[in-house]
Amino acid sequence: xxxxxxxxxxxxxxxxxxxxxxxxxxxxxxxxxxxxxxxxxxxxxxxxxxxxxxxxxxxxxxxxxxxxxxxxxxxxxxxxxxxxxxxxxxxxxxxxxxxxxxxxxxxxxxxxxxxxxxxxxxxxxxxxxxxxxxxxxxxxxxxxxxxxx
Amino acid sequence: xxxxxxxxxxxxxxxxxxxxxxxxxxxxxxxxxxxxxxxxxxxxxxxxxxxxxxxxxxxxxxxxxxxxxxxxxxxxxxxxxxxxxxxxxxxxxxxxxxxxxxxxxxxxxxxxxxxxxxxxxxxxxxxxxxxxxxxxxxxxxxxxxxxxxxxxxxxxxxxxxxxxxxxxxxxxxxxxxxxxxxxxxxxxxxxxxxxxxxxxxxxxxxxxxxxxxxxxxxxxxxxxxxxxxxxxxxxxxxxxxxxxxxxxxxxxxxxxxxxxxxxxxxxxxxxxxxxxxxxxxxxxxxxxxxxxxxxxxxxxxxxxxxxxxxxxxxxxxxxxxxxxxxxxxxxxxxxxxxxxxxxxxxxxxxxxxxxxxxxxxxxxxxxxxxxxxxxxxxxxxxxxxxxxxxxxxxxxxxxxxxxxxxxxxxxxxxxxxxxxxxxxxxxxxxxxxxxxxxxxxxxxxxxxxxxxxxxxxxxxxxxxxxxxxxxxxxxxxxxxxxxxxxxxxxxxxxxxxxxxxxxxxxxxxxxxxxxxxxxxxxxxxxxxxxxxxxxxxxxxxxxxxxxxxxxxxxxxxxxxxxxxxxxxxxxxxxxxxxxxxxxxxxxxxxxxx
Numbered sequence: 001x002x003x004x005x006x007x008x009x010x011x012x013x014x015x016x017x018x019x020x021x022x023x024x025x026x027x028x029x030x031x032x033x034x035x036x037x038x039x040x041x042x043x044x045x046x047x048x049x050x051x052x053x054x055x056x057x058x059x060x061x062x063x064x065x066x067x068x069x070x071x072x073x074x075x076x077x078x079x080x081x082x083x084x085x086x087x088x089x090x091x092x093x094x095x096x097x098x099x100x101x102x103x104x105x106x107x108x109x110x111x112x113x114x115x116x117x118x119x120x121x122x123x124x125x126x127x128x129x130x131x132x133x134x135x136x137x138x139x140x141x142x143x144x145x146x147x148x149x
Numbered sequence: 150x151x152x153x154x155x156x157x158x159x160x161x162x163x164x165x166x167x168x169x170x171x172x173x174x175x176x177x178x179x180x181x182x183x184x185x186x187x188x189x190x191x192x193x194x195x196x197x198x199x200x201x202x203x204x205x206x207x208x209x210x211x212x213x214x215x216x217x218x219x220x221x222x223x224x225x226x227x228x229x230x231x232x233x234x235x236x237x238x239x240x241x242x243x244x245x246x247x248x249x250x251x252x253x254x255x256x257x258x259x260x261x262x263x264x265x266x267x268x269x270x271x272x273x274x275x276x277x278x279x280x281x282x283x284x285x286x287x288x289x290x291x292x293x294x295x296x297x298x299x300x301x302x303x304x305x306x307x308x309x310x311x312x313x314x315x316x317x318x319x320x321x322x323x324x325x326x327x328x329x330x331x332x333x334x335x336x337x338x339x340x341x342x343x344x345x346x347x348x349x350x351x352x353x354x355x356x357x358x359x360x361x362x363x364x365x366x367x368x369x370x371x372x373x374x375x376x377x378x379x380x381x382x383x384x385x386x387x388x389x390x391x392x393x394x395x396x397x398x399x400x401x402x403x404x405x406x407x408x409x410x411x412x413x414x415x416x417x418x419x420x421x422x423x424x425x426x427x428x429x430x431x432x433x434x435x436x437x438x439x440x441x442x443x444x445x446x447x448x449x450x451x452x453x454x455x456x457x458x459x460x461x462x463x464x465x466x467x468x469x470x471x472x473x474x475x476x477x478x479x480x481x482x483x484x485x486x487x488x489x490x491x492x493x494x495x496x497x498x499x500x501x502x503x504x505x506x507x508x509x510x511x512x513x514x515x516x517x518x519x520x521x522x523x524x525x526x527x528x529x530x531x532x533x534x535x536x537x538x539x540x541x542x543x544x545x546x547x548x549x550x551x552x553x554x555x556x557x558x559x560x561x562x563x564x565x566x567x568x569x570x571x572x573x574x575x576x577x578x579x580x581x582x583x584x585x586x587x588x589x590x591x592x593x594x595x596x597x598x599x600x601x602x603x604x605x606x607x608x609x610x611x612x613x614x615x616x617x618x619x620x621x622x623x624x625x626x627x628x629x630x631x632x633x634x635x636x637x638x639x640x641x642x643x644x645x646x647x648x649x650x651x652x653x654x655x656x657x658x659x660x661x662x663x664x665x666x667x668x669x670x671x672x673x674x675x676x677x678x679x680x681x682x683x684x685x686x687x688x689x690x691x692x693x694x695x696x697x698x699x700x701x702x703x704x705x706x707x708x709x710x711x712x713x714x715x716x717x718x719x720x721x722x723x724x725x726x727x728x729x730x731x732x733x734x735x736x737x738x739x740x741x742x
Binding site: 072 | 623
């Protein structure tokens with residue numbers, strides 16, 4: 001796999017571990033909140049969150065293996081960014097119960113980068129070994145390391 | 150899984166993936182022709198169809214003529230075997246049958262705004278009405294089979310153009326492309342009639358379109374070549390006229406041929422003028438009876454000599470092979486002149502192209518007879534006949550390049566080209582000075598060529614748009630988008646709301662590398678990857694404004710939007726169609742100047 005978003009993984013905020021049962025919107029809110037103060041996210045987080053929820057309303061981004069990829073292209077970010085959340089209690093994304101949330105936001109002009117990022121994350125999340133490590137990771141570094149392989 | 154509504158109303162499973170999408174796209178990209186290549190393919194089909202209808206029509210005329218005359222063979226010989234009253238009866242009866250056909254189908258032939266291929270190419274939207282064309286061709290079938298002094302190339306070209314028009318309408322081509330395909334059908338018809346592919350393409354380019362722009366000339370050539378190849382399957386590869394090899398003795402031999410060119414240059418305006426006036430004596434006769442009266446008159450002339458019957462091919466062949474004496478040629482020259490004017494003036498459906506060749510050939514033969522006693526050179530009569538045909542054709546059609554190449558193709562003798570070039574250009578220049586309008590000028594004027602040119606100047610993007618562009622809803626899944634890129638030869642898919650409100654476009658370039666990613670099918674939808682930087686053409690944009698938008702972008706087609714605050718997608722504008730329209734307009738303004 002040629003594309004590895006090392007910088008994006010490195011700059012990603014620490015993953016959010018959501019212990020209590022939450023709604024989909026609340027879970028996304030908690031994950032997106034991790035971008036607060038991120039150098040590539042100068043815009044108001046509420047607007048980015050709204051863009052992600054608006055996109056989610058068009059079609060759920062949850063895969064059958066319980067991982068959701070809420071994402072949006074937004075002018076409020078200056079470079080592609082990612083944020084993660086692991087839910088101890090499953091969160092309902094439509095009909096799919098989700099245990100892992102991978103949020104992605106990219107500037108509107110970076111369509112290819114947006115697809116690269118989503119493609120990379122979805123492919124990593126299709127590997128059983130990666131998923132096992134993500135389930136067990138207890139620290140931000142272990143979480144990032146699980147993704148990076 | 151969420152069902153996604155498609156533009157055609159079908160429901161598609163959002164997450165259903167297209168197996169091997171990227172591989173299939175590569176194959177699809179390799180196999181699918183670009184727009185220019187597609188036009189060539191359709192031009193080839195138009196040429197093939199033109200050849201098939203041409204072969205069919207020629208066979209029909211032969212069969213019908215054999216039935217009428219009682220024997221098979223060329224028109225001159227079969228008519229000569231008949232008694233005088235039989236000749237009159239066949240020609241008058243053929244004319245009557247031809248006019249009855251026109252009368253019977255008058256509601257089609259009168260109603261059609263674009264009655265023939267010239268009109269369809271010049272003024273219409275490339276629509277050649279099928280029923281009217283068939284009715285006119287049946288009428289021509291009776292006239293031609295009865296031995297009328299008219300060429301069969303008229304209906305051959307008409308039928309070729311009609312088939313092309315039907316094909317273009319079936320494929321829902323934009324008007325500009327429709328017109329080009331009709332022109333290809335016409336070129337195919339000419340090429341098939343004369344076994345002359347170069348002349349077929351040049352006839353349409355030089356006389357009808359008035360442009361040699363590669364956008365139009367390439368498809369015309371292709372259609373002509375395919376038509377010729379298909380025709381040769383039935384009629385063989387030999388040229389239309391078998392001519393003994395031409396030899397020019399010295400450079401002095403060009404002088405008598407130059408004289409022939411000058412003579413043709415003076416004679417052609419007289420012929421054109423007589424054609425102009427030929428309809429006047431028939432004006433008092435009811436339209437239904439005119440072709441019958443024309444047939445009756447030509448029948449009267451045929452009592453004296455049957456050499457005037459038919460399009461004149463047999464006599465030209467005889468002239469090329471020294472089988473006629475000069476006084477017989479002189480008689481034929483004048484009688485054929487009269488017979489052609491009478492037939493044309495009576496409104497008989499057909500062409501005057503081959504009769505023109507007859508008159509040119511006779512003029513050449515007579516010039517040879519005049520030069521023979523005092524010219525010291527050794528110029529053969531067939532050289533004069535060939536050069537005379539070309540010169541007279543150039544002088545009447547005002548298309549010297551087409552004339553030169555047509556005679557060359559009909560004889561395949563390169564030695565003839567140099568004197569042909571000389572005589573054709575001289576004859577054309579002289580004739581043009583006296584009679585600036587060509588043999589087709591009256592038809593073109595009647596069919597409003599200028600009207601089209603002025604309409605072309607006012608052409609807007611909405612006039613050229615293609616409906617039903619590739620479109621998806623913002624919620625269309627990645628698999629739907631991939632499927633659409635595979636099945637349609639496009640580089641952009643447009644994204645609109647269900648009511649057509651414009652949102653943006655998806656570039657194949659952006660998504661190409663991700664088509665093998667089945668995981669994206671459930672994660673990515675159209676709104677995630679649409680781009681808003683794709684320039685859009687507004688429906689009332691002029692062609693220049695549209696061209697400017699193309700100049701800043703690599704897209705082969707741009708979306709056409711309504712002129713509203715929230716613009717709606719109405720279609721797409723192809724760069725190729727725009728360039729075709731601009732090329733035609735360029736020609737129009739050049740002609741005006």
